[in-house]
Amino acid sequence: MGLLDGKVALVTGAGGGLGREHVLALAKEGASVVVNDLGGARDGSGAGSVSMADLVAEEVNAAGGKAIANYDSVASVEGGEAIVNAAIDGFGKLDICVNNAGILRDKTIVKTTEDLWDPVIAVHLKGTYAVSRPAFAHMKERGEGGVIINTSSTSGLNGNFGQSNYGAAKAGIAGFTRCLALEGKRHGIRCFSLAPVALTRLTDDLPGMQDDSLKERIAPGLVSPLVVFLASELSGEMTNKTFYVGGGRIAEMRVVTADGVQKKDEGGLWSPEEIAARMPEILLD
Ligand SMILES: NC(=O)c1ccc[n+]([C@@H]2O[C@H](COP(=O)([O-])OP(=O)(O)OC[C@H]3O[C@@H](n4cnc5c(N)ncnc54)[C@H](O)[C@@H]3O)[C@@H](O)[C@H]2O)c1
Incomplete structure (x- = not known):
């Protein structure tokens, strides 16, 4: 018996890094999973390599799980709808939506030109909206609740030098999620934000990330058990929470007055x- 037997999940940006680990962890507990990834470079350019999502889906299927790959971009409303429809068409429904896709285009503010600002906001903030909206609509219509887990960041919640575009998007995601959680309550749709920390291709050239021991100490797989907990009945009726998670540490984060x-x-x-x-x-x- 898995914690998520009979459940259907989607994970965006799941061709590598945290998303891949979330997929493997969800599938291991019995969920059928849509593995979405556009397959672009770290800065969002050069989309089109379908192999990232395919490889992860194949890994799940080879281990006896159920996964299908999807290559749509989260950054448009059409893309978001297509990703949610991939779950509904492929597995009949959607119970768990993990918005994880992301890119980085870091510069200090004066150098943050529109071409660095817009794509980061589009993938993270609009992308989270574009997937969550049809996911929420489907869950509401089905009437059996659901879980939406969005990926924020300490960069947005605490601030980080040289990441005004990314931080704005990530703070926006946390605010978006808090509103979604309030709207979701009456429909049993539970919503969470994560501020993960992990060594992935997104972070491996950031200052302080070059120490080899970090590969294990902040491996992305250390984040995924919290995703499974939140997605499962183990978290009961819990909703509207933001968690720091990484390197073995899990801690609630909150805006305080x-x-x-x-x-x-x-x-x-x-x-x-x-x-x-x-x-x-x-x-x-
Ligand atoms: N690694 C960390 O320490 C850390 C910290 C805070 C937040 N995050 C967030 O966690 C999430 C996962 O990041 P990661 O560290 O695993 O990096 P990653 O680069 O390995 O994963 C991001 C994935 O998103 C995909 N992607 C990019 N644009 C997309 C689009 N338009 N549509 C669909 N897929 C798209 C990429 O192809 C990539 O596979 C991101 O939202 C990131 O901002 C990571």
């Missing part, structure tokens, strides 16, 4: 000088 200060007189209108005086109480610790 300090108690702050409340002005009761003068219609709540603070003077700048009063704000300056009370700033220690306004700030979080």
